[in-house]
Amino acid sequence: xxxxxxxxxxxxxxxxxxxxxxxxxxxxxxxxxxxxxxxxxxxxxxxxxxxxxxxxxxxxxxxxxxxxxxxxxxxxxxxxxxxxxxxxxxxxxxxxxxxxxxxxxxxxxxxxxxxxxxxxxxxxxxxxxxxxxxxxxxxxxxxxxxxxxxxxxxxxxxxxxxxxxxxxxxxxxxxxxxxxxxxxxxxxxxxxxxxxxxxxxxxxxxxxxxxxxxxxxxxxxxxxxxxxxxxxxxxxxxxxxxxxxxxxxxxxxxxxxxxxxxxxxxxxxxxxxxxxx
Amino acid sequence: xxxxxxxxxxxxxxxxxxxxxxxxxxxxxxxxxxxxxxxxxxxxxxxxxxxxxxxxxxxxxxxxxxxxxxxxxxxxxxxxxxxxxxxxxxxxxxxxxxxxxxxxxxxxxxxxxxxxxxxxxxxxxxxxxxxxxxxxxxxxxxxxxxxxxxxxxxxxxxxxxxxxxxxxxxxxxxxxxxxxxxxxxxxxxxxxxxxxxxxxxxxxxxxxxxxxxxxxxxxxxxxxxxxxxxxxxxxxxxxxxxxxxxxxxxxxxxxxxxxxxxxxxxxxxxxxxxxxxxxxxxxxxxxxxxxxxxxxxxxxxxxxxxxxxxxxxxxxxxxxxxxxxxxxxxxxxxxxxxxxxxxxxxxxxxxx
Numbered sequence: 316x317x318x319x320x321x322x323x324x325x326x327x328x329x330x331x332x333x334x335x336x337x338x339x340x341x342x343x344x345x346x347x348x349x350x351x352x353x354x355x356x357x358x359x360x361x362x363x364x365x366x367x368x369x370x371x372x373x374x375x376x377x378x379x380x381x382x383x384x385x386x387x388x389x390x391x392x393x394x395x396x397x398x399x400x401x402x403x404x405x406x407x408x409x410x411x412x413x414x415x416x417x418x419x420x421x422x423x424x425x426x427x428x429x430x431x432x433x434x435x436x437x438x439x440x441x442x443x444x445x446x447x448x449x450x451x452x453x454x455x456x457x458x459x460x461x462x463x464x465x466x467x468x469x470x471x472x473x474x475x476x477x478x479x480x481x482x483x484x485x486x487x488x489x490x491x492x493x494x495x496x497x498x499x500x501x502x503x504x505x506x507x508x509x510x511x512x513x514x515x516x517x518x519x520x521x522x523x524x525x526x527x528x529x530x531x532x533x534x535x536x537x538x539x540x541x542x543x544x545x546x547x548x549x550x551x552x553x554x555x556x557x558x559x560x561x562x563x564x565x566x567x568x569x570x571x572x573x574x575x576x577x578x579x580x581x582x583x584x585x586x587x588x589x590x591x592x
Numbered sequence: 593x594x595x596x597x598x599x600x601x602x603x604x605x606x607x608x609x610x611x612x613x614x615x616x617x618x619x620x621x622x623x624x625x626x627x628x629x630x631x632x633x634x635x636x637x638x639x640x641x642x643x644x645x646x647x648x649x650x651x652x653x654x655x656x657x658x659x660x661x662x663x664x665x666x667x668x669x670x671x672x673x674x675x676x677x678x679x680x681x682x683x684x685x686x687x688x689x690x691x692x693x694x695x696x697x698x699x700x701x702x703x704x705x706x707x708x709x710x711x712x713x714x715x716x717x718x719x720x721x722x723x724x725x726x727x728x729x730x731x732x733x734x735x736x737x738x739x740x741x742x743x744x745x746x747x748x749x750x751x752x753x754x755x756x757x758x759x760x761x762x763x764x765x766x767x768x769x770x771x772x773x774x775x776x777x778x779x780x781x782x783x784x785x786x787x788x789x790x791x792x793x794x795x796x797x798x799x800x801x802x803x804x805x806x807x808x809x810x811x812x813x814x815x816x817x818x819x820x821x822x823x824x825x826x827x828x829x830x831x832x833x834x835x836x837x838x839x840x841x842x843x844x845x846x847x848x849x850x851x852x853x854x855x856x857x858x859x860x861x862x863x864x865x866x867x868x869x870x871x872x873x874x875x876x877x878x879x880x881x882x883x884x885x886x887x888x889x890x891x892x893x894x895x896x897x898x899x900x901x902x903x904x905x906x907x908x909x910x911x912x913x914x915x916x917x918x919x920x921x922x923x924x925x926x927x928x929x930x931x932x933x934x935x936x937x938x939x940x941x942x943x944x
Contacts, residue, residue, distance in 0.1 A: 321765035322709045325758060329701050332736060332754050337694070340743035370679060372686025375741075420856045430851075434794040515746060517794045534794075537746045544690045544742070583744050 343579035350578040356570035374548035379487035402531030433520040440493040447490035674730035704728035752782035802842030809838035829888040
């Protein structure tokens, strides 16, 4: 093929790829958003590259979310984990995992470790400041009370006190509480209260040989960082200039901004506005 | 003469011929008649001149030294410029509004693409065009990845397919081996990620199952068998070496980490199976390379055969042997390999 033809094809490829990407972004934002929610600095932390180096001038929010970390040993020890864990075998089956096949394939008497066997691309349901967060606060309080009653060392009591205060004042109130594959069904299940977000993410499926048990763990949101464009990036940079939101020591202070976040048809987010709190 | 490599080979042959004729004359074995000498010399001069005009080859040892320097400078310059483009954008994009960002990202690869084409037509060595082509590729990668970030688009392995297609187009348009390598890496990433997805993994964890790379290895290795690269310098060996690496490296990993396999068998059995496979495949590639005169395949096969051998020796004896004995075994195995290769070489000389 002649050089000119190849160059022309390359130019067409550049244009075509850009058209597809931009059309996809436009489609995502067309019509009414699938979901809209107002979050604060507790849930959307500034990932400002500017504060750390001069190499990247962009600003992005990192979505902070919580979900129970779970494994067999944890369940034995912690009733809270058992209570809030929802990625059980029956739930995984509804997400398309063939539990009996996993058990047959991975049952291995010589190995006592847990093993990741599969990843699921699922629609995750995030609840904002709801029952899951209330349970997390209650659990932190219980841990603090137990440490005081059992008269454990001051260092551990201080740590548990700070953890409880953090959960109440600065920790994210977004909890992943459910997952599915059908967005319409999820919209019906969690409709109308502007307290739920739907985003795509990865659930890792593990097999625990000791307990002959299959369970899931939310591993990541596919879009964990949300780009902040001008003029909001400038506003946010000014708001956070007073210091780190959650310092390692010292006083914790309340969130400094709120963000209206929309979720589009392709479950991709965008920022409608950022305002002072 | 259909490519620069062949033209250079012919020029080297002429140089070697002249040196040999001179030596034969000094030793009194052969002296060409003045008329014959004149005719051959004049023919060679004309041929070298035309080859130099067409392919910008090196016709003296001094030119060759400078050419090597230019190749190294061009390679390093291309990589550094590509990195510079990334950092330049990252440095300033926070101060630019979204519309301008998008326009810059789309225009940058287009401008550098046409600049590359213009430079290629005006400058016959091709070094500057190759450098610009690399910058163009970097701009396109930046273009797609940054649009993804700006509009919060779900990351997808399909971007790898688009980058691969673009890389191949540039590599073939401007005869750039570095870009061919980049395009192959993107294509392999895409195919392996797809295989991983079909087997229930998220595409980013493509490396968790080394067997994902086997199919792309065969595809890449076989490309020179169905696409002829007469007018491209050194494309065939690049395909073959990548094909060999993509097959042998995962086998090497699996021979030491059986848990990464798709097979639901005992880990130790899987590792043993891949150790044996590694020896057979690398030996087979050496044999194939010798038969087809593919030095690149022979060398890659050799390196991996030795790696398989030494990882096995390490596994078996590092713990139980005193170190002086362990290294003595390594040295003896190297000597054994030397004897084997010497025998093969002699056999090759006899058959030649």
